[in-house]
Amino acid sequence: MRRPLIALLAALALAGCSAGAEGEADAGPAGPADGSGPITLVIGRDTTSYLQPLLDRWNRDHPAERVTLLELPEAADEQRAQMVANLQAKSDRYDVLGLDVVWTAEFADAGWIVPLDRSLFPLDRFLQPLVATAVYRDKLWAVPYTGNAGLLYYRKDLLAEEGFAPPTTWAQLREQARALHARYGIGGYAGQFLAYEGLTVNFAEAVQSAGGGQILSTDGTQVTMDSGRAKVGLDFLVDGFREGWIPSESLSYKEEESRLAFQEGRLAFARNWPHAYGPATQSEIAEKFAVTRLPGLDGPGSSSLGGLNLAISAYSRKQRSALEFIRYFTGLENQRRVLTDGSFPPVWAELYDDPALIKRFPYLPVLKESILSAKPRPVTANYEQVSLAIASSVSNALTPPFEESSGDVVASMRNQLNEIIRAP
Known part of the structure; x- marks a missing residue:
């Protein structure tokens, strides 16, 4: 994974400018930013305890650049x-940031992360929809680390x-969910319907799967x-609640609640x-379930893209050590361990497409199809406000007594x- 040092220095000469997408952001801390030494990886909680062993491998080989x-x-x-909060304070405590794929535009626009040299990463061997989540205004601001796409879990x-x-x-899902709900006394279907980011994801998938396109244009300047x-997509969800095959308790579901409801047979x-x-x-349903792609209006639907990208704090x-670490951590062998260990x-x-991995993780072919057909969530520096507006509106539509029409x-x-x- 090592390249000549001159290539890394050239990349960091560009990155060290620490400019935002408009080239007007703060230039970063006083003094050199492209040094080497111990670094800190900041990331969401590791719920499977897989990360530290992977970091230990790096640390054994890089004692002067421990993570x-x-x-x-x-x-x-x-x-x-x-x-x-850390970045607004211009703190140098964080070096490598684990960013949700929807944060790229915001962090780049604010000048909180540095642009990266595409030639240092084998991006052509990555799943291309995931690469797109790390690009903003034609610059690479992060490197994909994990992907994600929604799947339909079902009781086979x-x-x-x-x-x-x-x-x-959707018609088949509705018919089957209603029938199984009536015969077995269990909920027919559920997603993540609490008014938070998960609801934005579920609505975006409904829009895409109804042929409604993406919510915003690729440059984030128009509602498209x-x-x-x-x-039509919103009606699919509203009708599920109104007709009862989507249980009302799923209005409080996030990922964990919906996972437990399914695996507990509910x-x-x-x-x-x-x-x-x-x-x-x-x-208890270990031998009783399988997964497939999300359904849509007229055939297989389209998921929202999820995942995590690695970026360097401005x-x-x-930054030199941070860049080398990202190149290592997104390399092929480490990526294999991300799957097998995490x-x-x-x-x-x-x-x-690896037969040994497919045998161990049978969902891989379906997941690959889902990622390749997935769409990014709205790309905008104001993503948090956009997501809140969507989740709040959709939550009102899904909550009884269903007084406001889906069109309104x-x-x-x-x-x-x-x-x-359009806000400044």
């Missing part, structure tokens, strides 16, 4: 809040009992979702990320989004 792991809270919004034993094939359309198709279908697969194989004084989706395309909710949402993206 210290600093874990932030599990919730993404709390992670962001702590990172932003119950479907077999009723003679159903896994659903590929088709209102009619967005209404749901026939559940939308969730791949991380829910491993625990389900150790549960205020780090150890059960997180890797970013290298070839790992999804979508129209109001469009107005809010226009105000946010």
Whole structure:
């Protein structure tokens, strides 16, 4: 993974400017920023305890550039809040930042992270939708570390009992969910419907899967979702709650609640990320479930892209070591361990086609299809405001007594989004 030192220095000469996308951000800390030495990796809480052994491998080979792991809270919004507080203070405590894929534009625009030299990374061997999440205004600001896409978890034993094939359309999902709810007394379907980022994800997937396009343009300057198709997508969710095959308690579900409901046998279908697969194989439904792509209006749907990217703080004084560490940590062999030791989706395309890995992780082919057909969430420096506006609007539509029509909710949402993206 090592390249000639001159290449790294050239990359850091560019990165050391620490300028934001507009070239007007603060230039970083006083003194040289491209030094080497011990660094700190700041990332969300490691719930599977896989990270430290991977860091230990680096530390054994780089005793003068040891990496210290600093874990932030599990919730993404709390992670962001702590990172932003540090970066706004221009602190050099953080070196490598583990960023949710939706934060790239905001952090780049603010001048909190440095641009990277594309030639230092084998990006052509990564899944390309994941690479796109690290690019903003034609510059690479981070390197993909893990990917993610939503999957439909289903009870294959119950479907077999009723003679159903896994659903590929919303109509099939509705029919099967209603039938299984009535016959077995369990919830038909659930996703993440609490008013938080997860609801934004579920709504974006409904819009895309109804053929409504992306919510914002790729440059984040226009609201581009088709209102009619967005209404169709929202109606799919609203009708599920109104008709009862989406249980009302799922209005409080985040990822963990929906995972537990499915693996405890309380749901026939559940939308969730791949991380829910491993625990389900150790549960009472271990031999009774499978996964497929999310269904859509007329066929397989489109997931929202998830995952984590690694970026370098503009205020780090150890940017040379940070860059080398990112190159190592996103390398092929380490990415294999990200999957085998952490059960997180890797970013290298070839790992999804490895027969030995597929035998151990049977969902890999489906996950690869899901990532390749997935769409990024709205790309904008004001993402947090955009997400809050979407989640709040959709939550109101899904909550009884369903007084506001889906068309009115979508129209109001469009107005809010226009105000946010046009704000100075």
